[in-house]
Amino acid sequence: MGRAARFDPMDSVKVPLKHQSALVAVVCMVVDGGFVLLDREPLPQTLVVLFLTLAVDAMLAGPARLSLWVAAAQAAVPVLVLVTIGNGIDSNDAGLLIAGYRAGAWLRGGPAYAALGLLSASLVTSMILYDYDVLYAVLVAGKGALLPWLVGRYTTARRAYLAELEKRSAMAEKDAKAAVTKAITEERGAIARDLHDVIIHHVSAINLHAGAARLGNPHGDPKLTNSLRAVETSSRAAMVDLRHLLDLLHGEKPEGARQPGLGNLDELLDGVRAAGIPARLEVRGQHRDLPESLDVTVYRIIQEMLTNALRHGDASGVTVTLDYAPDSLTVASENTAGSGDDSGSVRRGLVGIRNRAGMFDGRTRSGLDPDGRTWRTTVTFPLEAS
Template identity: 30%
Template sequence: MTSLPMRSLARAERARSLAGPRRIMVDLLIGSAIVVGLWMTVAPPPSTGRGWQAGLAALIVVAVSVRSLAPVPGTLVAALATTAAWLLQATADPGIGVGLCLFAVAERRGARVFPWWLWLAAAGLSGLALVMGGSTAQEALQVAVLATVVLSAAWALGTRSRQVRAETAARARDEERLRLAREVHDVLSHSLGTIGVQAGIAAHVASLSREELRATLRDVETDARASLADLRHLLRSLREEDEEVPDSPLTASVRSMVRRLDRAGVGVEADIPGEVDALPLVQRQLIRRVLQEAITNVIRHSGASRCRIRVVTAAHELVVEVHDDGHGATAPLREGHGVTGMRERAALLGGRIDVGAAAGQGFLVRVVVPIGGGERR
């Protein structure tokens, strides 16, 4: 029972924090490539000289390198250096360095994909710089349009990246809430339901002997302790994110469920192969939770006298069946939390569940999942 969505997010955050120096090195290489390709290949006017060009190019490299740490200052430095280079006719860069820094700003603060001020600022800055730099009107228009496209695309991509991360985090929180609700229901509902039935018998059946009453109370105690143990197991699995919490053998849990049916006066025929204990954890948990929910429903709702439990581990699929001879579904089945939880567990493993009246008599719960498919993210 591990928290896959939240664990994935936590690992991603740790990886992001560890990748800080590596990202700075990558940005340093990208900034250097921009300078070599779009700055050093341009011959500045004699009045400008290579010294001014090299100094402004160094500012671009620094701004791009620190954009992950200080995106806003990096964007300002890159914009000023690029504008100055345009004025001095010392670069052919249409704002790629500024766009990389602007992308980092949008990743942190972007709300709208295409804000009006970005278009206006990019077009105005590009046009002003090129006109003052002495370019022809056609060249000024071309470079202004190109710079506007570069900066707008950088902002849009950064904003979209921020939105995707927010949507991923929200989806992970929703999945975590659903998983917790399913686990708490599975852990507590079947035991508390059985305890309620047994307590009702002890309270309202006047013909119970002293020994029968004591046996019923012992059963209540056993189920309560089992529920507390399952709850502790669940809490441990939530706290220990980096390793699996040891799980009890599945065959032992099945024997405990069979005893519950016996105590409830339901005859049991169980066909559980010993190799189920060697199945992956998620599949063992599926079997355990399906049997718990189905057996609880047999005790509480079916009025059955016999119940057949069958688990089949074929070459490519796992089949879990619980079939009772009770009154079955007398009306269209309304799925509660238990059936919904079983359906979600089966879907996570790429399987399916059939719940309803059995052919002939009684009620059937049948779950089929592929073996070795793993859990879908």
């Protein structure tokens, strides 16, 4: 197989420039050629001047690196016509203007000034040969050579200035993004340190004290022993989640590490049951695999639902329902509301659920049923139709 052609982003600029240069050359040929024909001079002289004019105007379609030679050719034609044919016939006036602009826009240093000198000398010489005085000749050179040359210089300088502004803007945007990234990284580092130094320390202490209390009471109340064991299990699970969170905050993701998902629901429900609260799971519809990020989100939402039921519900338990539809997944929990003041923590829990659901265009509904006692939270996620 042949090698694929490499894409050059400048090609999309070069092609339009070539087209424009060709168009400028054609317009100059039409305008200058038209004036030559309108002068109505004898046919032999007209044909010679027309040939010279069209030839040098056609050179305007050439590459920028030849601008000095194009200017020299344009400058030579008026003088050559006056010396060989005489007065009374126009030649390449439009071509001279465009050659001056090209020299100012595309040439630098010595070649640019050489082109300006050639064009100016041609116009001054032509005016003197036409018997005009020197001042008039200089003014014509300023209008026909210097002014287009300066416009070309200005256009290029302005283009370079705008490119520099765009470059600086891009660099400033890049620096701003880097500063934001650095600030986020530092803030994550501070949060990670606080989690490690404070939260993990306390959770570890809870685990150790619960274990010590359970071992120190081998023949005690079985319910108390089960509760202490549940505290140990929950605290160890919390330690695993916290350490995983620390890895995420530090930008690390150890191989094989993954966040819990719907496959870990049984462990989550067992933890609630161990605390003495009945927890039930109902699955409806045809089970289907979810994207990993959505799977983790649904798990965390159910975790928050169970936490709210433990904190603010009574001892009758909580029911979690997973309802799989062809184009959606509905997660719901219901429990009997307790009698305590739970408005603040409930609101925070529901905000967390709503925010997690919103990341996947999920819709959240929560509140008391018409009986005034059953609290129901429902989250519906859209899925691709199966």
